[in-house]
Amino acid sequence: MTLLPGTDAPRTPQEPHGPHTGAAGEPAEATHSRITLNVNGTPRTLVVDNRSSLLDVLRERLGLIGAKKGCDHGQCGSCTVLVEGRRANACLLPAVAQDGYDITTVEGLAAADGERLHPLQRAFLDRDGFQCGYCTPGQLCSAVGMIAEAEAGHPSDATDPGHPAKTPVALTAAEIRTRLSGNICRCGAYPNIVAAVEDVIE
Amino acid sequence: MKPYAYVRAATLDEATAAYAGHSGAHYLGGGTNLVDLMKLGVTAPDALVDISRLPLDGIELRPDGALRIGATARNSDIAAHPVVRDRWPVLSQALLAGASGQLRNIATAGGNLLQRTRCPFFQDTAKPCNKRRPGSGCAAREGSHRDHAVLGHSPHCIATHPSDMAVALAALDATVELHGTGGERSVPAAEFHRLPGDRPEQDTVLRPGELITAIVLPPHSAGLPSAYRKARDRASYAFALASVAALVEVQDGLVRRSALAFGALAHRPWRAHRAEEALRGVEPTRAAVERAVDAELASAEPLRDNAYKVPLARNLACEVLTRLAGPR
Numbered sequence A: 001m002t003l004l005p006g007t008d009a010p011r012t013p014q015e016p017h018g019p020h021t022g023a024a025g026e027p028a029e030a031t032h033s034r035i036t037l038n039v040n041g042t043p044r045t046l047v048v049d050n051r052s053s054l055l056d057v058l059r060e061r062l063g064l065i066g067a068k069k070g071c072d073h074g075q076c077g078s079c080t081v082l083v084e085g086r087r088a089n090a091c092l093l094p095a096v097a098q099d100g101y102d103i104t105t106v107e108g109l110a111a112a113d114g115e116r117l118h119p120l121q122r123a124f125l126d127r128d129g130f131q132c133g134y135c136t137p138g139q140l141c142s143a144v145g146m147i148a149e150a151e152a153g154h155p156s157d158a159t160d161p162g163h164p165a166k167t168p169v170a171l172t173a174a175e176i177r178t179r180l181s182g183n184i185c186r187c188g189a190y191p192n193i194v195a196a197v198e199d200v201i202e
Numbered sequence B: 001m002k003p004y005a006y007v008r009a010a011t012l013d014e015a016t017a018a019y020a021g022h023s024g025a026h027y028l029g030g031g032t033n034l035v036d037l038m039k040l041g042v043t044a045p046d047a048l049v050d051i052s053r054l055p056l057d058g059i060e061l062r063p064d065g066a067l068r069i070g071a072t073a074r075n076s077d078i079a080a081h082p083v084v085r086d087r088w089p090v091l092s093q094a095l096l097a098g099a100s101g102q103l104r105n106i107a108t109a110g111g112n113l114l115q116r117t118r119c120p121f122f123q124d125t126a127k128p129c130n131k132r133r134p135g136s137g138c139a140a141r142e143g144s145h146r147d148h149a150v151l152g153h154s155p156h157c158i159a160t161h162p163s164d165m166a167v168a169l170a171a172l173d174a175t176v177e178l179h180g181t182g183g184e185r186s187v188p189a190a191e192f193h194r195l196p197g198d199r200p201e202q203d204t205v206l207r208p209g210e211l212i213t214a215i216v217l218p219p220h221s222a223g224l225p226s227a228y229r230k231a232r233d234r235a236s237y238a239f240a241l242a243s244v245a246a247l248v249e250v251q252d253g254l255v256r257r258s259a260l261a262f263g264a265l266a267h268r269p270w271r272a273h274r275a276e277e278a279l280r281g282v283e284p285t286r287a288a289v290e291r292a293v294d295a296e297l298a299s300a301e302p303l304r305d306n307a308y309k310v311p312l313a314r315n316l317a318c319e320v321l322t323r324l325a326g327p328r
């Protein structure tokens, strides 16, 4: 692995970066790319295998193991992070395609001084919004994104089609449930997750 | 996963040129279907041409009253767009019925149209599948196929198209705008996807290297009562077992025009021309609506495990059509 100036050292062995040779002996096109991700406010420049998902880069290269790999296929939401402020499944995003974007992970939700939890984190604790906690980082990032979407007037399938555009949507329990349906909790902590979100929006 | 090159296109021409310059290239929209299929080994590109940053994400109302939705507009932004919600509500509802909040934030309009079937045998490279490997057979025909097609299937393939959005587009007479090395063309959304016939590997009429640039909603389907309804195994975050998109215009107590499309019943969104024909000019009583829907579904050919889809689709269609035609 060639480390570029300012590059984060990989935590796991990586494929060598540099000229590859194709099957026909021709030099193959680069299968790695140099990218910069603005992760929780800090620019991180590194060379990634084009195949790496954002989730794997966060977890294995940047040491941010908050976002979890549940299914690796977009089906569970445990890998949810915010990309350019919007919630997204990091397991389905090629890291190379996120070059230059702002990424917020669960590690970046609390106040920068590390002293104060994000209100949602506090509410999840107060309400027991989890059992094993595996889905929790994804639930938290998803809830942060979801509250912003409702505030911006984005409808859900529980929203009255007549609700005026661009006006905040009130987050009833039914709204919270359907808007967070992309986050599966195998422990079934849903009632307390809904209660925690309700506490925060009040 | 096979190593691949990555090219980020800044212009349309850069994108089509990069595609032409790489054998085994695929366009990358949001990646929510393509990356999934690459992990499964179903698709193995040598190069990804990233089109997600092309300036194609605009949603504009044209002077003639048509709405042009750029191909890289995100599913969540289309669903939330004030003009879509106001003039073509069925499209917003169909999008919101699909996937999850975080997936809709990533998924693009073009990628949604081109997502591939969720047939488990298509996704399993150890199984025969004529869509994945032409000529290898169809494991679904004898295997478990409760989610599969009841209309328009062939001996070669019984897969369904999974998109909710595409069903609404078919009902709305939308068109799909394409850009290829041979120039621009546009195709009706209802004819964009194919029936499987003996070429199930071809989902759509898209030519190699052609890019979807936009989806256009025509003025004649704007502002009419329209709705989407979807039946699925759980209340949210599941693909349709059957769905309907409908639009009804009633004048002086008679149906002036209606449009009905079924989802999850066929290899493409199923535009119900026969039902529409039967409703034209009649009073939209429950009985008349049922007759019209039955006329359409008479051509259904359910398989061993999926006969339930026919009454399910019938009930969805009858409910939505009568609701839309009813007193407002």
Ligand SMILES: Cc1cc2nc3c(=O)[nH]c(=O)nc-3n(C[C@H](O)[C@H](O)[C@H](O)COP(=O)(O)OP(=O)(O)OC[C@H]3O[C@@H](n4cnc5c(N)ncnc54)[C@H](O)[C@@H]3O)c2cc1C
Pocket (backbone or CB within 6 Å): A073, A074, A075, B026, B027, B028, B029, B030, B031, B032, B033, B034, B035, B036, B051, B071, B072, B075, B097, B098, B099, B100, B103, B106, B107, B108, B109, B110, B111, B112, B113, B114, B115, B162, B163, B164, B165, B210, B211, B212, B213, B237, B238, B239, B240
């Ligand atoms: C867990 C899960 C649940 C889901 N549930 C639903 C559901 O209920 N209903 C539903 O409708 N969908 C559902 N989806 C599918 C989702 O809607 C699609 O994955 C998404 O719309 C694809 O968009 P994309 O931009 O991510 O496409 P990509 O994955 O980037 O691309 C898909 C295909 O389109 C091609 N492509 C993309 N853009 C263009 C273009 N402009 N021109 C030419 N080719 C292009 C790509 O090469 C690729 O072959 C679900 C997905 C997941 C993972």
Ligand code: FES
Pocket (backbone or CB within 6 Å): A068, A069, A070, A071, A072, A073, A074, A075, A076, A077, A078, A079, A080, A089, A090, A091, A092
């Ligand atoms: S790990 Fe990404 S959705 Fe399950």
Ligand code: FES
Pocket (backbone or CB within 6 Å): A129, A130, A131, A132, A133, A134, A135, A136, A184, A185, A186, A187, A188, A189
């Ligand atoms: S708390 Fe265990 S998976 Fe949600």
